[in-house]
Structure formats: C-alpha cells, structure tokens
Amino acid sequence: MTTLTNSGPIKPSLTILGLETSCDETAASVVRRGEDGRVEVLSSIVGTQFEQHAPFGGVVPEIAARAHVEAIDGVVAEAMRAAGIDFEALDGVAATAGPGLVGGVMVGLAFGKAVALARDLPLVAVNHLEGHAVSARLGADIPYPFLLLLVSGGHCQLLEVAGVGACTRLGTTIDDAAGEAFDKIAKSLGLPYPGGPALETLAASGDPTKFDLPRALLGRKDCDFSFSGLKTAAARLAEKVTGEQERADLAAAVQFAIARQLSERTDRAMKLYAASHPGQPLRFVVAGGVAANGAVKAALRRNCDDNGFSFDAPPLAYCTDNAAMIALAGAERLAAGVSDDLDAVARPRWPLDEAAALSNPSNSFGRKGAKA
Numbered sequence: 001m002t003t004l005t006n007s008g009p010i011k012p013s014l015t016i017l018g019l020e021t022s023c024d025e026t027a028a029s030v031v032r033r034g035e036d037g038r039v040e041v042l043s044s045i046v047g048t049q050f051e052q053h054a055p056f057g058g059v060v061p062e063i064a065a066r067a068h069v070e071a072i073d074g075v076v077a078e079a080m081r082a083a084g085i086d087f088e089a090l091d092g093v094a095a096t097a098g099p100g101l102v103g104g105v106m107v108g109l110a111f112g113k114a115v116a117l118a119r120d121l122p123l124v125a126v127n128h129l130e131g132h133a134v135s136a137r138l139g140a141d142i143p144y145p146f147l148l149l150l151v152s153g154g155h156c157q158l159l160e161v162a163g164v165g166a167c168t169r170l171g172t173t174i175d176d177a178a179g180e181a182f183d184k185i186a187k188s189l190g191l192p193y194p195g196g197p198a199l200e201t202l203a204a205s206g207d208p209t210k211f212d213l214p215r216a217l218l219g220r221k222d223c224d225f226s227f228s229g230l231k232t233a234a235a236r237l238a239e240k241v242t243g244e245q246e247r248a249d250l251a252a253a254v255q256f257a258i259a260r261q262l263s264e265r266t267d268r269a270m271k272l273y274a275a276s277h278p279g280q281p282l283r284f285v286v287a288g289g290v291a292a293n294g295a296v297k298a299a300l301r302r303n304c305d306d307n308g309f310s311f312d313a314p315p316l317a318y319c320t321d322n323a324a325m326i327a328l329a330g331a332e333r334l335a336a337g338v339s340d341d342l343d344a345v346a347r348p349r350w351p352l353d354e355a356a357a358l359s360n361p362s363n364s365f366g367r368k369g370a371k372a
C-alpha cells in the first residue's frame with residue numbers, strides 16, 4: 001500500500017539505493033537527489049544474464065529468477081562500494097515492484113524490504129515504467145511536463161508525463177512491443193539475442209526500399225501501435241532471402257518500417273499534446289532500449305523539428321534497464337512524501353496510467369505486450 005510519510009519534514013537531500021530485477025538484468029544503483037532537484041548518480045551497476053538466456057534465444061523466466069537470487073547480493077555490494085558510502089548514509093530504498101517477470105521482481109522487492117526493515121528506512125515500490133519515464137532526468141535537467149515515447153523490449157507507449165506518479169497514456173501497443181518485434185525478426189534472420197542491436201548493425205549495409213512491408217492500423221486515427229503483422233510478414237520473407245545483401249536489405253526494411261510507425265504515432269501524439277498545452281514549452285523524450293537505435297532516433301528528431309518540440313533521450317546507459325532510474329523515481333516519490341508499506345506486492349502487470357487502462361480495458365489486458 002502506498003502511504004504519505006508523516007515522519008517529519010522531508011530531508012533536503014536524499015540518497016537512495018535503487019534495485020531493478022524485472023527482466024534479465026540484476027541492477028543496483030545509488031542516486032543522490034539534491035534539494036534543488038539536481039541528480040547525481042553515485043553508482044550504477046548492471047549485471048546482465050545474456051549468457052544464461054542466449055542458448056534459448058530469449059529470456060527464460062525461471063532461469064532469470066534464479067540468476068537474480070544468485071547475483072543480487074554481489075551487485076548491491078558493488079553499487080555501495082562504487083558509491084563510496086555505507087548503509088547508514090541512505091535515506092531510503094527503492095525497488096521495482098512490477099510490471100515484469102514476477103519471479104525476478106519478487107527477488108529485488110524482497111531484498112529492498114529486507115534493507116528497509118534492517119536499516120529502518122522508507123521503502124518505495126517503484127513501477128518499472130515510471131523508472132523509464134524519469135530516466136532522461138538522470139542526464140539532463142528536463143522539467144515536467146513532457147511527452148514521452150517509452151519504447152523497449154516489453155513496452156511501447158506514448159505518455160504525457162506531468163510529474164512522478166502523474167502519467168496519462170495517449171497510446172499503447174495492441175500486441176507486441178517495438179523491441180520485441182526487433183528481437184523476434186532478428187531471430188528469424190538468424191541473428192543472436194538481443195536482436196535489436198544486431199539487426200541495426202546488419203541494416204547499416206542494406207537498402208530499405210528493396211522490400212515492401214505492411215503498415216499497421218492505417219485506418220485508425222489514434223496513437224496505438226501494432227507490430228505483429230510486420231513480424232509475421234518479415235518472418236516469411238526471412239525464410240526466402242538468399243545471400244548477405246538480401247538479409248541486410250530485409251533488416252533495413254524492417255528497421256525503416258518500425259521507425260516509420262513509431263514516428264507516425266508520435267506525430268499524432270505531438271499534435272494532441274500541443275493542442276492541450278497552448279503557450280507552454282513543448283518537450284519530447286524517448287526512453288527505453290529501442291531509443292538506442294539510430295534510425296528510430298533520427299525519425300523522432302524530424303518529428304520534433306516538424307512540430308516545434310525539443311528532443312531528449314537518456315544517456316545510452318540509462319536507455320536500457322538499469323537501477324539508477326528506479327532510484328531516481330524512488331527519490332522523487334520520497335521527496336513528495338510518498339512511500340510504501342512492507343506488504344507491497346510484486347505485480348506482473350501494472351499499467352502506469354491505471355485510469356486509462358481501466359477506462360479502455362480492450363487495450364489493457366490480454367494481447368498487449370509482455371509487460372505493458
């Protein structure tokens with residue numbers, strides 16, 4: 001349960017330990033948030049499990065949960081050592097409580113509760129998506145509100161972010177996330193996991209005009225995404241391509257099609273956002289693993305130029321899953337007087353904008369992307 005803390009005045013500066021275990025990264029970080037909101041990352045340690053999952057071509061939940069149990073002690077110790085502080089110096093602990101693979105989420109959340117209990121610290125149970133939503137603020141002073149495209153292996157959403165805990169969803173995927181599409185198509189092209197970066201490398205020597213891939217949801221005027229048709233079409237073509245040049249051409253066409261869809265929906269969202277924020281600064285942020293993709297970023301920069309938005313993306317290390325973004329979300333919540341009880345539960349599904357998810361249930365349950 002989330003509660004307003006009433007343990008006296010909020011400390012001017014907060015030093016928070018963050019924990020992230022919702023997928024295949026065991027991560028811990030110490031972040032200091034100054035009185036003026038300035039953010040300093042004292043350490044950010046990310047232990048990946050790539051090698052354990054690679055033979056299976058994707059993340060295996062049971063292997064992930066076990067690997068988190070084995071890694072978390074060491075990763076936290078390393079984060080504390082790198083930050084040069086001990087547990088006495090902490091003002092709180094923030095742990096991802098969902099959405100994600102629940103076995104892994106439970107490991108990080110239980111560890112966070114143990115630290116909170118042992119050190120008598122407030123606990124913040126952080127929504128992983130809220131972590132991505134604030135991640136660009138780790139690298140630059142980006143004031144609220146802003147329009148956010150959150151695009152990763154588990155999520156593909158357009159959100160208006162008015163502050164921590166104040167997100168309104170403008171659009172989401174009705175099937176796969178964009179990163180999932182990159183990964184699955186990369187797999188059908190015989191590329192190693194994770195597929196996104198490998199597909200981008202192959203696409204660099206390809207010609208995107210050599211293949212014509214389907215455009216999804218053409219008749220709709222909303223900001224929702226769909227990548228399953230593209231995935232199926234690309235998988236069929238991947239069976240037929242011969243030679244390295246054709247593979248590169250198909251990779252380039254896939255990357256172009258994904259970037260085009262992200263850009264088209266972002267354009268719609270920018271127009272809606274601009275209309276509802278007359279006379280206000282127009283800021284756009286792209287976050288999540290797919291924000292590392294050069295073609296995607298270039299297309300989104302053009303959107304910003306066309307619609308008069310500023311463009312920001314987190315530093316590369318904070319695009320993909322990390323614990324610094326969880327620590328910062330926790331610090332911002334604590335600074336606002338919000339913390340959670342020790343009975344906070346791990347949630348496999350946890351929409352960031354619960355109001356939108358409830359009012360539009362056809363977009364909220366079932367086939368909607370792994371973690372959305």
Ligand code: KG4
Pocket residue numbers: 023151152153154155178179180182183194195196197200288289290291292293294319320321
């Ligand atoms: O944010 P993230 O680490 O994990 C989730 O919360 O899902 O994102 C990982 C996703 C993977 O699907 C990966 O293939 C994709 O981000 N990704 C990329 C690139 N780098 C990472 N996709 C396309 N191009 C890239 N350069």
Ligand code: ZN
Pocket residue numbers: 128132152154288320321
């Ligand atoms: Zn993520």
